[in-house]
Amino acid sequence: MSQRVKEAADRHSPLGLTEDDLRRMYRTMVTARLCDEAQFRLNRQGRAPFVVPVSGHEGCQVATAWPLTRGKDIFVPYYRDMAVCLVAGMTPKDVFLGVFGKADDPSSGGRQMPAHWGSRRLGIISGSSPIATQVPHASGIAYAMKYRGEDAVVASWFGDGATSEGDWHEALNFAGIHKLPVVFVCENNLYAISVPLSKQAGISELALRAEGYGFSGQTVDGNDAFACYEAMKAAVDRARDGGGPTLIECMTYRFHPHTSDDDDRTYRTREEVEEAKRKDALVIFGGYLKDVGLIDDDGIESLRAELKAEVDAAVDEAWNAADPDPESALRHVFAEES
């Protein structure tokens, strides 16, 4: 009986996830959440002029980034994807070097707004602010991988709003024609800033559009990390095996305003937000770890404390790092003679 329960409870082994995977996935989710709390604290203190929250998306981000192979596969995230970038290898210090716009910010050396991720070393393509422009890049990278006969895969993340841009359509169409090794991941949090899904599209499940490009789409519960992982793992394996692209839609929710500049009370009721927080993927995933005996409440507490200390240390180091030299603004317009 308890045996059956245990089996029923075990969702990770069938997916090929080890206990070590689970621990590291959870660590990453909690780290992202703590970075988010820290950056909003800094924003209120006037130390961070602009921050982009991730809270609510950590589960689907970690789960969809996890199946990629670092050093081989390519990540094409958008500004919401702090947790994707932590999986890809960014550290809390990297995050805060960006928040403070410091010279050593690995993404842009303080040139871009925070959360505009990028690192050639980590295989994270530099992103911009314009929505959906990165999606054609993912298709082009996937074409290059296929052309060069690499056994690699590229994944691109974007929000529900991004699916309305012409670039999104053109990118998926190109990928479908050439059956490219790319996975498109939509983090559907039901809003594009204030615009609700009902005013963004005439349908409620955006994954439906994949069929119009000749590949399959799937909508999954973004608060269920295992469902996200399972869909993504299958898509990545299929892409690697020459099976072509997949569109995965993770139904998720943004707990905070769009950015520190936004006031979401103008377009979302507090009840709706509270309701969503009760389905927090982080809590659900932690709960699972407890169910399978990998951690207990004390463990969660001490882990939080440990990671918070790390994040606080990262904030201090980043804060004390050097600003860019003003004259350096003139550099890197074009390649420099080396």
Place this chain on the structure above:
Amino acid sequence: MSQRVKEAADRHSPLGLTEDDLRRMYRTMVTARLCDEAQFRLNRQGRAPFVVPVSGHEGCQVATAWPLTRGKDIFVPYYRDMAVCLVAGMTPKDVFLGVFGKADDPSSGGRQMPAHWGSRRLGIISGSSPIATQVPHASGIAYAMKYRGEDAVVASWFGDGATSEGDWHEALNFAGIHKLPVVFVCENNLYAISVPLSKQAGISELALRAEGYGFSGQTVDGNDAFACYEAMKAAVDRARDGGGPTLIECMTYRFHPHTSDDDDRTYRTREEVEEAKRKDALVIFGGYLKDVGLIDDDGIESLRAELKAEVDAAVDEAWNAADPDPESALRHVFAEES
């Protein structure tokens, strides 16, 4: 028995098409075909530097334009749509004033290339060369119709290649969200100049994409004018009744090169072209008129002769019309004080 045959044969009455409709539809198709033959003759003679053929598309163009109400509904065609514009009220003379770039060309006064249709009086929106840019205009016009409480419908025509442009996606998405009175008609002739459908999309039936926008799509045989009419009529009625947009895909074929500048032998076998010509919608529709006893071979011959005389007269009148005054190139950059 002969009764049953007759019923089986009668495809128009059930669709609400009168014998007068059939005669006028056939006249329009033949007129378009004759204008095409004339403009290519003129091109070979060096009298028309650039012409855009319609041959092969007349059936689906006339049939999809027919359900619209002139003076109320709006036509948003593309360059291939000579027959759509004849249904909307353009005359052969109008066509050749455009071919020769004359001052009285109703579309542009000789400013645009031939086949860049437009006429406020006839409810034909002025079109440009850039592909698919007219589709969002159709959605905007449809929004205005709904906003103003008009009992009107707008239809936009475009080719298979147009469906790849971001504008096409954005236009259909907008129309689907607001359930607008618009019908999108794709004249799928399997090629965008030389690019075959297989390199244009990862699917073979573009109508499939309609579902991704929250409305229905339908693929019909573009050589079967009744199938085209039936689908279009239903879509126009639905749009008028507040049922929202429809995407209709007419499978058709372009008999001639893309334009007089093109050489299609580089990308289409003669066999393929000949095969397509055997399914000529014009012949099929004429055949139906014969079956139902509306015309016989002599009638077809004399009709052709009559219409050819009209077209030849139109060519001469247009040829002898005045060129634009050079200085007039400076006019109409902005509205002129009236």
Place this chain on the structure above:
Amino acid sequence: MMAEKNIVNTIHDTLWEEMKADDRVLILGEDVGARGGVFRVTAGFMDEFGEQRVIDTPLAESSIVGVAIGMALHGLLPVAEIQFADFIHPAFDQLVSEAARLRYRSNGDFGVPMVVRAPWGGGVHGALYHSQSIEGFYGHVPGLKVVIPSTPHDAKGLLRAAIRDPDPVLFLEHKKTYRLIKGEVPDDAYEVPIGPADVKREGQDLTCVAYGLMLHYCLEAAAKLQEEDGVSVEVVDVRTIAPLDRQTILESVRKTGKAMVVYEDNRTYGAGAEIVATIAEEAMFDLDGPLVRVGGPDIPAMPFSGPLEHFYMPDAEEIHRAMKELAAF
């Protein structure tokens, strides 16, 4: 009757009045509805005028403009908002190939009475994609009118003129002036005509041509120069980038004999180049000093970090230095 207002409130109130006065006027853009616009320009509009007239569009700029063109072709007077000028680029084709060419290509048969509003400009910590100047691109598009009000008074008058204009108008609002610049706004229904530049400060010794935020820096620098050195600078507000009012600029230059042009956009091939070129062609022999341009550096855009952004932006000191130098020539 007058009221002291900042520019955001002025645009809000003017749009509100236009919506009240004419139901052909409607607004479309991202977050213009419940959110009232990210700069609150349309705050309260959706409640007052309804979702049909205050349209939260999908995130797709090309269709925001393309759909607005369709509306304008069918009897409406759309006022489209592009959330940040930096994000108007996907609509470049609809603006250049369609909006600007429809009247011309139809030989006057069709017109596109549409306004496209876009908050632009830097100095607001907006980094590469929330700081851009775009007037250099769109000023070069015959068939399109491009206006840049720099005071609340002009913002109201030009917006009313733009909404009444039978042709497409790109209406650029400098983000940093939104709340920074306040001024008297008459209550009555006046228009500031699209076209004429405006002498914002009269002077004898030197002409300084500018627009947007830089206009205010130039006025600041001019006042300082008057005070400290008794040099009288005439400051001309271009106000309409296209079609460009050459006459007002040239008259001022012929009077003062010295000219400088200030703009925050990348210097090379920017709008200031045309103004300098015009002066050089038409008034070179009236000049008794070099032609001076102060512009942003030729780097892709304004970086985020404070020191880098500060390095990019021309400011009153830099302008004052250039003025002083030119005056002393």
Place this chain on the structure above:
Amino acid sequence: MMAEKNIVNTIHDTLWEEMKADDRVLILGEDVGARGGVFRVTAGFMDEFGEQRVIDTPLAESSIVGVAIGMALHGLLPVAEIQFADFIHPAFDQLVSEAARLRYRSNGDFGVPMVVRAPWGGGVHGALYHSQSIEGFYGHVPGLKVVIPSTPHDAKGLLRAAIRDPDPVLFLEHKKTYRLIKGEVPDDAYEVPIGPADVKREGQDLTCVAYGLMLHYCLEAAAKLQEEDGVSVEVVDVRTIAPLDRQTILESVRKTGKAMVVYEDNRTYGAGAEIVATIAEEAMFDLDGPLVRVGGPDIPAMPFSGPLEHFYMPDAEEIHRAMKELAAF
């Protein structure tokens, strides 16, 4: 070894050699495959190099550029073709916000070694949408290089340099020069560096700055003026619109003391404005004559009908007249 070739054949052959030499080079665009391009620039390429390297793309310019950027980010050297420069507008955002900014925004971490070829220019009966000049828009985009070869020799050298350039290059080919202009093309593997302008005709009395088709009209007019009036005109081929080679232009102007700029694009806010402004700022006191611009009228684009198109295009006579007048000043 030399061969006399026209520009289309030169570009065809150069691309062919580059494809042979380096399999990171691939081509993508509309109708570049079986059709060999509407101007036959890639005729025979698909048979030789295969569909994987000669990609017939969907009809979607933004993704042609966007996908090419992705390829360039992952080790390839894409050469994208935009069928007509008039149709590059949908890709404006990918070119301006992405290609041109990727290196800058990543602080040098990423680069986009991509070439975008586009046939441009008028006088070919192409009407409003097959005649446009676009260098005025893209020259104003830091991070993007814009080159315009006007001779077969430069076409080969600049194309080789563009393909080897670590940054995005917009390569503009004037349609009317394609078959009209022939010249000697060395067989050896030379590059014409991106950047330097080129004095195409030496002269003492007057400097004429131009590029594209207008360069040839200027050379024609200069020869006529030499012959008929013994006036020696120096003709400078800008060749690289951005980054602009101010030095070569200024040296010539300082030498001759008179300058005119000729371009077929709409005059106002066009590339010629920057060149005139540069001369005015840097060399005004070396001038002994007015600065003259000859450009296209400020109408949306070139109409189709012969008389209207002729009205639009500057030609050798008009340029000759302007030269003669300036020389006589």
